[in-house]
Amino acid sequence: MKVNVTIDGNLINIEDTCTILEAAQNLDINIPTLCYLKEVNEIGACKMCVVEVEGRDHLVTSCNTLVKDGMVVNTRTERVIKSRKQVLNLLLANHDIRCFSCAKSGSCQLQDLSNEYDIVESVYEGTEANIPPKIENPFLTYYPELCINCQRCVNTCHKVAGNGVLHNAKLGTRTLIDAPFGPDWKETECESCGNCAEACPTGALVAKNKKNYQPGRVSKVLTTCPHCATGCQYYLVVRDNVIVDVEPAKGPSNKGMLCVKGRFGSFNFVHSPERLKHPLIKDRESGEFRQATWDEALDLIAERFLGIKKEYGPDALAGFACSRSTNEDIYMLQKMVRCAFGTNNVDNCARVCHSASVHGLAMTLGSGAMTNPIGDITSDVDVIMLVGSNPEEAHPVVGMQIRQAVSRGTRLIVVDPRDIGLSKQADVHLKLKPGTNVAFANGMMNVIINEGLADEEFIRTRTEGYEELKKIVMEYTPEKVAEICHIDPDHLREAALMYAKAAKAPIIYCLGVTEHSTGTEGVMSMSNLAMLVGKLGRSGCGVNPLRGQNNVQGACDMGAMPGQFPGYQKITDEAVMEKFEKAWGVTLSKKPGIFATDVFAAAIKKEIRGLFIFGEDPIVTDADQNHVRKALESLDFLVVDDLFMTETAELADVVLPGISYAEKEGTFTNTERRVQRVRKAVTLEGEMRADTDIFTDLMNRMGYNQPMLSSEDIMDEIASLTPSFAGISHRRLDRTKDGLQWPCTGRDHPGTPIMHVGKFTRGLGWFYPAEYVPSKELPDADYPFILMTGRILYHYNTRAMTGRTPGLMEREGHSFIEINTEDAARLGIKNDEKIRVSSRRGSIVTRARVGEKVSVSETWMPFHFPDGNANILTNAALDKFARIPEYKVCAVKIEKIDEQIFEDYVN
């Protein structure tokens, strides 16, 4: 209900759910606050925001007092001002005012208010105890003598990050913030996300980076985080052409939150001394690289690629796009491969993460992307079904939003072979045997159909193929599925009923679904489930793959795929082909290219001879490392365009130094299909060049006439050729707050937050009848354990970026393998002991992490670390549709070893 309120003589008509503070803000009346943080800390503790309300005996805190009809408020009476001055005097009595040594000097709210209220030092004597600071955490510190006990950090940890590791402690009558940044910081549950530090109004709980600059002497550049595909918005803080810090922005997907990687691990690498600064050409005789000029390097590449093309045809060439790079880079890379190389052999690393989603959802729904926005599926939903996804580690800011939802009462179903962090909050956890997703989904559908919970109307009007599906899933009784999945049939029934009966319930899934030899069918099983209960095309529902890299969605959207032009326009579509030939002024190959994962086998067979790799390190990231190495060594000519001398680059004939996201303009498309801007923050010394310029130069040298274009121009070209991007331009993105979610088909089109509303992109949704097929390599007597691989919170993929942030390496710097306590006891393996892990493809030495996280006979490894790289073990068994490798299941054996072997191995 709207009410009339008068504040300092100004009348406002406002909702009665507003506080006096909000009403004042609406009138542009400034009321000072210290402890107030909207919706997080409205506790009225500091009393800076007090105002006088006529008819009330006492001053009231405006931050948590609601307006009432007829209320008359005065915000700057003598009584109010006096009271605020008292507050500042009391706080300053216990606050170290040697501001010179404080990291927040210049951006401290206490300092600002003391200046505003003309208080130089307190009139009171201090009473605080002398408590030592906590400074051992590499990123965060807590200085008690600067703390005003406002509780913003504590409530941020509990309500925003949803982690709840910051507590209040007492010492007599004093309250202390029990910050977990002391010597035992690694043992605490603190994720070092730093959202608490962001909340601190003073220099008490502060990120160490803040010490490196004064707020007045830096510039800030709004951009998009380069780690996972959540698409967090933040500012790069730049001093003298050096990025010194990151500050969160209130982006649509991160709402002001960041994770440890985004906040602390996204700029050190930019300035790393290990950056490639010059083109390098390898001397074939000596095997050594030598510095070369750009002309030399590009001429050599053009000559060799043209030679291969001439001798073996264009399809002997291939290019891999970089899913970490911008849409504009990727568009130009695929254009180079198609126009200058003359082949469709272009792909990107979605092939090894979410290609199954792209193919699967395109087949069943018509569009291979997340259907609903993050905010939509984590607020006001009844149930969240999380399948094969550990967002607390891989998509931490999504994880935080799921934790928030659960704490507000959303039920959570976790389907995962491991006890991930969120399983502790799950109403029910289906601890599936790895590789049995299709059986699980069929079992769910069996229950739903048998319980009469299928949405018949939705099925009838919006889908096809239901009868075939039904026939198959009828065989997947809960008991049968329980046996396949190693779960309790009751858990399956409960999950099915919970999901089906919920008014709003999204499926959120990740690589636990896709990275299987049946990954595409796993994905289609997810869309089958959602269609069966009509949970598509509406708010709070949908099928939602959390994409991996920052721009892996964009890499697919931009046509870095063997069968599709930008915007998933098929090369087999004649009209499409004609459009691109006309626009690009060249005759294009009509033959679909080969998938990245097939390129390796083709290279060994000498079908592929020249390869251009842009920003990928498949030696480290792709399954079965020895096989990939052999393939790359078989090539006639390998070019790598990267920031660093990666293991893959070591094998190249020419290495080209590109530039990072912080040095270029462009766009990333996050997992929600949201196109957001990337902006140039710094220009570094060296001969590194914009990647689009490198591609343009090479195109011209290879005989395709490509004018030099700015990033903005390139996006205009993309928009002109891609209906789903037709309304997107840098100019428009710079004007919008929330980016644009494709499809955005025209300048006036607002973008599409929720897909498939009323109608599927495909027309009718297709129920794909998938049968459960076991993983390709199952444990046997020789290799009795299943090995799964995945990510951890503190690193991203090859660690090219996170490995260059020392604090992240200090937190987690080494390879490890999770083993069940029972197995460890049987093998006589202790926690943290060094052990040998071998598969049919190779053998590594790593450390055991013994616990209950994985089930008996199952193991799990992160793939980030070179000291025991999991991908030496993994199996490159490929999915039949998407050609995605089975990272999540291979068979290994585990052996005890003695210490010396380990030392030798590491050294």
Add this chain to the structure above:
Amino acid sequence: MYSKTIIYKNEMNQKTMRFLDRYVKRVKGNPPGVCPIAVQLSFLQSARSQTCGKCVPCRDGLAQAEIMMRKIVDGKADMKTLKDLTELCHMIEDTADCAIGYEAARIVLESVELFKDEYLSHINEHRCQPEVGQKIPCVSYCPAHVDIPNYIALIGEHRYADAINCIRLDNPFPTACAFICEHPCEEKCRRDLLDSPINIRGLKKFAVDQIAADQVKVPECNVTTGKKVAVIGGGPSGLTAAYYLSLMGHKVVIFEKKEKLGGMLRYGIPNYRLPKDRLDQDINAILSTGNIEVRYNVSIPEDVSFEEIDKEYEAAYISIGAQKGRTVDVPGSKADGVYSAVEMLDSIGHGNIPDYTGKRVVVVGGGNVAMDASRSAIRCNADEVTVIYRRRQVDMTALPSEIQGAIEEGVELLTLNAPVGVEADDDNKVTGLIMQPQIVAAYKAGRPSVAAADEGVKVHPCDIVLMAVGQEIYSEPFADYDVNPRRKTFEILPTARLKTHEKYFAGGDCVFGPSTVIQAVGAGKVAAINIDEYLGYHHKILGSIDYPAPKENDRTHIGRVHLTDRSARERKKNFEPVENGMSYAEAMQECNKCLRCDHYGCGVVEGGRV
């Protein structure tokens, strides 16, 4: 010297006393979670303020003790400070002339011993132990942690059904607790710092009097989990566990030995205190969740063996209560006419009201059961009813209001008399109770003990003796299930699971010994949560209530609304409820007094903790 003036000179003292009344209130209202050493410091300060200044140990010693204590409170002390403090206090205790000095020192020394861990924490960790930290007084003192500020606010908005569902998020017995809860929530009500605690139970009663609990729809259960949990004993604890387990989606089977549910609420508490039809309202609501099956007249393990429970159920909750009345083993206690009070109440609970017309009844004991038995005896038309207790009236464990009610109804208290035998006639019929008069003596374990007085035994003539001297559990059938042979109660882990039997949990009177209904409810809820966890789930108990925004504190001092009883003359004639409810105006006045410690106090930190 004699004073030669009549002019009154004690005005200052009078004023000080008036101030001290408020000071005492402040001390009494000490919130839960305060650092005990900080409290001891304030004690020392107040002791020092009382020194007359004559003797060195008190005058100067207490001052130095205070300085050292402050150092300890502030985390600036080391072990030497503590040693110095204790040495000094020993000296003060040894040498001070009067109680102002030596008693202060003695209390400090005892406290150092009592709170040793906290002292060490201050000295070594420079912080309090983790459990120190303020909590919302009413919520934390309620064993079931009911969200009291919010349900009071809902009552204040006339949203009685929502208030009942708010209570039911933590306690499915809003009606039973409205009648007979001992309301520990009121003990530390912050309102006591102003005037007096809010009548929280009275407000709850007002709410359930506006709309019957079984007319308020319970929240929808989670979808079925397919798991089955056995609950052994359908009293308040068992029913609470059953309620939450069923909301979580589990199927619950309650094995009830008797023909109706409710346990002691039905068969122990007389109807005049908790009317059976009102109890049924709670039970109906609990059963309305839909996942609960009750098997009446079934005893474990006689009718259903443990093996069967092991086989058919994923977990079990033992909540058999403490239903066996103890007797005093004195000569003649087997005489005809000696009964246990629990048996007598149980029989009344079953509808068999004995006729005591013309009988003289003696009730032995000083607890609530003694009051229930004596007041019931009055209602059974006894000629005279006497409660015989070996301590003083102030030492009785019965609620003062129950004692008062009994006296009003004509029960006579004969205190400081220990029963030593029963006198019987040749037919072994009771003719009197033999008592040994007692004298109150020195404190033992914190309360005054009694000893036989220097005079001979007396006989109190009577026809019926009702023993109300405690209860225990029927433990024999459960002997193999972690029953402590001495205490005759189950031994459990903090999660309520039995120490050696994985799938068995226990709670309520059979674990604590005879206690309050709200204790039993709290235990049942904790057990339900832990059973769910044990089964591998983390089901949420959901309720969607939109809570009203907290109102501003009303700082006016307003007297507490007390509930009144029906006239004793009338009420003692039957078993109809004795207590009157609050009027609307009274209820609104009480609601308006809530200081919303959940909002204005520590309840808003750390994401809103209990």
